[in-house]
Amino acid sequence: MTAVAVVLAVVAGGAYGAEALSDHGRRQLPGPAAAPSAQTVKVKQTDLSDSQTLSGVLGFDAPVTVKGTGKGVISRLPAAGSAVSRGKPLYWVDDEPVTVFFGDTPFFRPLEKAGTTGRDVTVLVENLQALGYELGPRPRQSAGTGGAAAGTGTELTTGVLDALKRWQHDTGRKETGTLDPGRAVVLSGPSRVDTVSAQLGDPATEEVLGLTSQEKTVTVKIDAGSAGSVHRGDKVTITLPDAKNVPGKVESVSTTVQGKADDGTGDAAASTPTLQVKVRPTHSADVAKLDAASVQVAFTAETRKNVLVVPVGALLALSEGGYALQRPGGKLVGVETGLFARGLVEVSGAGVKEGDVVVTAS
CATH class of the missing domain: 2.40.420 (conserved putative lor/sdh protein from methanococcus maripaludis s2 fold)
Structure with missing residues (x-):
């Protein structure tokens, strides 16, 4: 009997121990995953605002080449970076200054005879007036007599010629009362000397220098497919290398597509078609210390x-x-x-x- 009791006790104890171990194992198993808490x-x-930020390059525009005219040799040249202003010498030929005037028509003939009319006369009249010279009775507008090159323009009067003499006197030139086209260069506006290509002693008819605008712009390439959202006059934000944000405005959007779509051939020359956008900083002082730099431009398409x-x-x-x-x-x-x-x-x-x-x- 004792043996039987012992066996029963052992069996019972084993059963209890197994149940205890089973409970312990269940307690160690991970429970069911909880439902994620809703945010x-x-x-x-x-x-x-719907905006896109693109990389751009800050700098001066591509230089425009100035080529001299007339006889003589170049005797003095400006330094790169020099400002170019109305009524000031740009360079010197035979030790006489070649003066800057602003306008849209170059001087293509000597202006010396009253009664001559043309757009070149208009340029002379407007610049003498801008420099503060009285011209007497207002020169009249009329059809030019110098052929198609002259076109519709202003009449050269004795009052204009007298003002020309006074200007020549005031600036240390010979008082000839004649404007020689080789002694003046017509530019579109204030400029900056970017490069000097001529050498002292070169003929006056050589390429003399390259000019850019005095103000810097940012050039950005934008996907041609999204260029419709960018318009001239749009306001933008320019991020400079020091992380400073400055305002700007879209100056122009090119209509010439650069690059070509990938034709599937794997040609490395294939690229996404782009258009060039020019952006001008609102305040030139914001970028005065930078001649060239990589920047970021944020365009806002819709607000x-x-x-x-x-x-x-x-x-x-x-x-x-x-x-x-x-x-x-x-x-x-x-x-x-x-x-x-x-x-x-x-x-x-x-x-x-x-x-x-x-x-x-x-």
Whole structure:
């Protein structure tokens, strides 16, 4: 009997121990995964802008070459970086200054005889007036008598010729009352000497120097497919190398496409078609210390004022079409979507207002 009792006790103890071990094992197993906690956000009212930021290069425009005219040799040249202003010498020929005038027609003949008319006379008249010289009775506009080259322009009067003499006297020139085309160069506006190609002693008819605008611009290449969103006059933000943001404006959008679409041949020469955009800083002083630099330009294509926005992850696509927002309790509220930008989306609808709490996946 004792043996039997011992055996029963052992069996019972083994059964109890097995149950205890089983309970211990179950306690060590991980429980079922908990449902992820829903993230929530509030519907906000703000301005939403669709923008893109592209790399650009700050610098001066490509230089325009100035070629001399007339007889003589170059006897003095400006330094690279020099400012070019109206009424000031640009370079010297036979030790006489070649003066800068502003306009759109070069001097192509001597201006010395009253009664001559043409656009070149107009340039002389406008520059003498801009330099502060009285011209007497206002020169009249008339059809030129110098052929097609002269075209419609201004008449050269004795008052203009007298003013020319006074200007020659005031600037230390010979008072001839004649403007020799070899002693004046007509430019489109204030400029800067970028390069000097001539050497002292070269003939006056050589290429003398290269000029750029005095103001710097930023050149940006933009995908031709999205260039329609960029327009002349658009305001932009330029980020300089020191991370400073300065305002700018689109000056021009090229109509010439550069590059070509990938034709699938793997040709390394194939590239995305682009257009060149010129951006000018609003304040030249902002970039005065930089001659050239890589910058970033932010273009804003569209701005929506005072609209309701949520993260894009808060949108739920409905099986019947359209979108909805979900309340924390599970209720769905249908919305209309507007502008998508910077991970946010514009929403509207009768059931949504600023401050509403909605579920979002991001």
